[in-house]
Amino acid sequence: MSQTLILLLLAVPLVAAAVSWLARPPVVLYAVAAVAQVVVLALALTLLAQVVGGAEPHAFGHWLALDHLGGVVLLIVATVGLTSSVYSIGYLHHELTERAVRGEELRRYFALLHLFLFTMLLSALAGNLGLLWTAIAGTTIASAPLVDFYGSREPLEAAWKYIVLTTAGSMVALVGYLVLYQAGVHVLGISYDFSFSALSAVAPRLPAAAAVTAFLLVLVGFGAKAGLAPMHTWLPDAHSQAPSPICALLSGVELNCAMLGILRAFALTAPAAGAERLRLALLAFGVLSMLVAVVFLVSQQDFKRLLAYSSIEQMGLVAVGVGTGVPLAVFGAMLQMVNHAFGKSLMFFATGNLLLRFRTRAIGSVTGLVRDMPATAILLVPGVLALAGAPPFNVFVSEFAIVSGAAAAHQLAPALIVAALLVVGFLALVWPFNRMAFGAAPGGAGGHRATVNPMALLPAYLSLTVVVGLGFWVPSPLQALLSGAARTLTP
Amino acid sequence: MDLIEYALAGVVLLVTFWPLIARRIRAAVNGYSFQSWTLAALCLATFLQSGRWHLLAMALSTVVVKALLIPEVLRRQVRETVYDRRETRYYVGVPSALLLGAGLSVAGFVAARQLPLVRDLLGEPVLGVAIAVVLLGFFIAVARRDAAMQLTGLLVAENGLLLLGLVLGAGLPMLVDFALFLDVLVGAVVMGFLVARMHATVGSTDTSELTRLRG
Numbered sequence: 001m002s003q004t005l006i007l008l009l010l011a012v013p014l015v016a017a018a019v020s021w022l023a024r025p026p027v028v029l030y031a032v033a034a035v036a037q038v039v040v041l042a043l044a045l046t047l048l049a050q051v052v053g054g055a056e057p058h059a060f061g062h063w064l065a066l067d068h069l070g071g072v073v074l075l076i077v078a079t080v081g082l083t084s085s086v087y088s089i090g091y092l093h094h095e096l097t098e099r100a101v102r103g104e105e106l107r108r109y110f111a112l113l114h115l116f117l118f119t120m121l122l123s124a125l126a127g128n129l130g131l132l133w134t135a136i137a138g139t140t141i142a143s144a145p146l147v148d149f150y151g152s153r154e155p156l157e158a159a160w161k162y163i164v165l166t167t168a169g170s171m172v173a174l175v176g177y178l179v180l181y182q183a184g185v186h187v188l189g190i191s192y193d194f195s196f197s198a199l200s201a202v203a204p205r206l207p208a209a210a211a212v213t214a215f216l217l218v219l220v221g222f223g224a225k226a227g228l229a230p231m232h233t234w235l236p237d238a239h240s241q242a243p244s245p246i247c248a249l250l251s252g253v254e255l256n257c258a259m260l261g262i263l264r265a266f267a268l269t270a271p272a273a274g275a276e277r278l279r280l281a282l283l284a285f286g287v288l289s290m291l292v293a294v295v296f297l298v299s300q301q302d303f304k305r306l307l308a309y310s311s312i313e314q315m316g317l318v319a320v321g322v323g324t325g326v327p328l329a330v331f332g333a334m335l336q337m338v339n340h341a342f343g344k345s346l347m348f349f350a351t352g353n354l355l356l357r358f359r360t361r362a363i364g365s366v367t368g369l370v371r372d373m374p375a376t377a378i379l380l381v382p383g384v385l386a387l388a389g390a391p392p393f394n395v396f397v398s399e400f401a402i403v404s405g406a407a408a409a410h411q412l413a414p415a416l417i418v419a420a421l422l423v424v425g426f427l428a429l430v431w432p433f434n435r436m437a438f439g440a441a442p443g444g445a446g447g448h449r450a451t452v453n454p455m456a457l458l459p460a461y462l463s464l465t466v467v468v469g470l471g472f473w474v475p476s477p478l479q480a481l482l483s484g485a486a487r488t489l490t491p
Numbered sequence: 492m493d494l495i496e497y498a499l500a501g502v503v504l505l506v507t508f509w510p511l512i513a514r515r516i517r518a519a520v521n522g523y524s525f526q527s528w529t530l531a532a533l534c535l536a537t538f539l540q541s542g543r544w545h546l547l548a549m550a551l552s553t554v555v556v557k558a559l560l561i562p563e564v565l566r567r568q569v570r571e572t573v574y575d576r577r578e579t580r581y582y583v584g585v586p587s588a589l590l591l592g593a594g595l596s597v598a599g600f601v602a603a604r605q606l607p608l609v610r611d612l613l614g615e616p617v618l619g620v621a622i623a624v625v626l627l628g629f630f631i632a633v634a635r636r637d638a639a640m641q642l643t644g645l646l647v648a649e650n651g652l653l654l655l656g657l658v659l660g661a662g663l664p665m666l667v668d669f670a671l672f673l674d675v676l677v678g679a680v681v682m683g684f685l686v687a688r689m690h691a692t693v694g695s696t697d698t699s700e701l702t703r704l705r706g
Binding site for chain 2: 063128130131133134137138140141144145148151152153154156157158159160161163164167168171174175178179181182185186189190191192193194207209210213236237240241296299300301302305
């Protein structure tokens with residue numbers, strides 16, 4: 001039963017990609033994008049209910065398997081995948097009517113979008129480290145042509161940096177996984193299936209030196225893909241040059257897939273290597289990422305790059321949360337992954353609408369949104385407050401859990417540094433968007449309200465609902481999922 | 492039997508210096524293709540020694556994907572654009588590239604000594620070669636300004652990974668190997684596509700001219 005569900009879940013985006021590649025009328029592309037992702041979400045929620053209920057759905061032995069940690073990522077891919085697909089309809093339809101995009105480019109976009117979603121779903125569902133690596137490396141390959149979608153010089157530059165640096169990073173991570181395989185050989189013999197379940201059963205008996213080496217290689221390699229400093233240099237380019245719905249997926253979802261690759265390695269190597277040493281490495285990369293991100297946030301003139309640097313800050317925070325090793329903070333880090341995915345995609349949706357209207361990413365050129373684009377301004381203001389970590393929104397809850405968890409466990413240094421960086425990051429993020437929303441309207445020519453495609457607003461309002469809702473209440477199945485994931489990271 | 496394998500591994504390492512100092516993209520791609528043939532021969536030798544069928548499958552897919560298909564894809568996608576052009580500007584000259592390359596090779600062997608290895612088919616010297624080839628591939632990718640050369644560097648590093656997989660993970664399920672092969676093939680096609688697009692849009696494939704995005 002669960003085997004069928006998993007296979008169906010993976011088949012849907014592949015079929016959708018094939019249909020999109022062949023379909024001519026844009027309406028078909030739109031319908032396929034929406035329907036496929038609704039089906040994926042329904043299947044994913046069914047599987048997640050099984051995981052929360054204590055089952056471990058798997059298929060083909062343990063090639064495909066879903067546990068709590070993968071479940072967190074699956075939830076993110078399925079939900080933000082749906083909102084981004086629907087937003088793609090609104091965004092690209094606007095581009096199509098403005099003749100910024102041709103019909104064949106539209107087909108290519110949607111076919112690649114489905115493939116991109118497939119690779120991310122596979123990352124969440126892989127039960128085997130070899131397959132996990134292939135899926136995570138595949139996310140780059142499927143999304144690089146999407147970063148280059150507009151085809152001019154800057155997107156091309158961004159796409160090239162993106163694919164070269166993250167592929168090189170993925171290769172380093174593969175060396176790490178191979179070292180981990182070799183560590184397993186010491187216990188399990190020459191040939192075994194490299195599944196998480198096989199390795200985690202013997203995790204405490206792996207040779208310690210090999211376990212440390214493996215984890216550090218994976219951390220640096222997939223750290224490059226997860227946007228951890230100092231390997232993050234491609235991220236602001238790729239996450240600002242891609243079409244906005246793709247930016248939402250790159251920032252909100254794909255980074256979490258790379259983080260999953262790191263966390264899987266952490267869970268498998270920590271028992272042998274000594275969790276404390278590995279956590280120190282996570283803390284170091286996490287704090288450095290937050291620091292670098294905050295420095296660039298303060299001086300940023302481009303609102304999409306602003307959001308991209310914020311992603312580096314947030315991924316750094318996730319690394320710090322896991323790095324403290326305090327159960328509450330690790331739980332907060334898991335919640336942070338979910339919250340950031342919704343908050344960041346919301347902001348890319350909202351700024352995407354600005355971009356379609358103003359055709360500029362310069363913060364100084366956009367002002368007076370409250371009067372000019374009220375429907376989008378209503379998204380932007382709570383969206384940026386939420387993303388920056390203001391109460392009562394969702395990101396505040398997870399950030400509070402991370403900082404207070406660390407402080408309560410007497411890890412005062414990380415708690416203080418992180419809290420200080422979060423405050424600076426808050427101001428750097430809220431200030432420019434505040435000006436864009438409430439500044440004087442351009443030219444004083446009132447009454448010229450922009451029309452926004454409802455499909456470009458609906459998914460954003462859905463995200464906003466979640467962002468507000470999760471600030472007040474984390475539903476108990478989600479709590480169970482997150483604390484299950486946190487338990488695998490606190491051996 | 493070991494002698495043949497060590498000799499082949501030695502050739503794999505030596506051949507890496509071909510794309511390292513090549514000035515024409517055609518030469519670099521040929522070097523990569525030749526390295527892939529040698530790797531396939533090494534897979535075949537280990538198959539003959541151990542009789543494990545999946546090594547034969549690996550030898551065959553290495554020939555098909557890495558020695559024939561990817562070089563052909565590269566030739567096609569960058570033909571008429573950059574394929575036969577001589578790279579005139581580079582960050583590292585030939586003598587220093589050779590010197591640094593030798594240093595990285597030594598580093599590979601030193602690193603191999605640190606890793607506790609359960610010997611299966613191939614011993615520690617081959618592990619050293621594998622790590623050295625990965626490092627040299629990365630070195631080619633960062634020392635070159637031309638996008639097609641950077642791509643070749645990554646492909647060379649990936650050949651090192653295949654060898655590393657052969658030493659460290661010969662027992663890996665075959666499906667994993669094929670998933671990796673697929674990744675490499677599709678990745679090379681996409682990157683080749685970007686190189687061709689770069690030539691069409693920017694007018695050259697010199698990545699040092701890609702400096703519009705900053706801050």
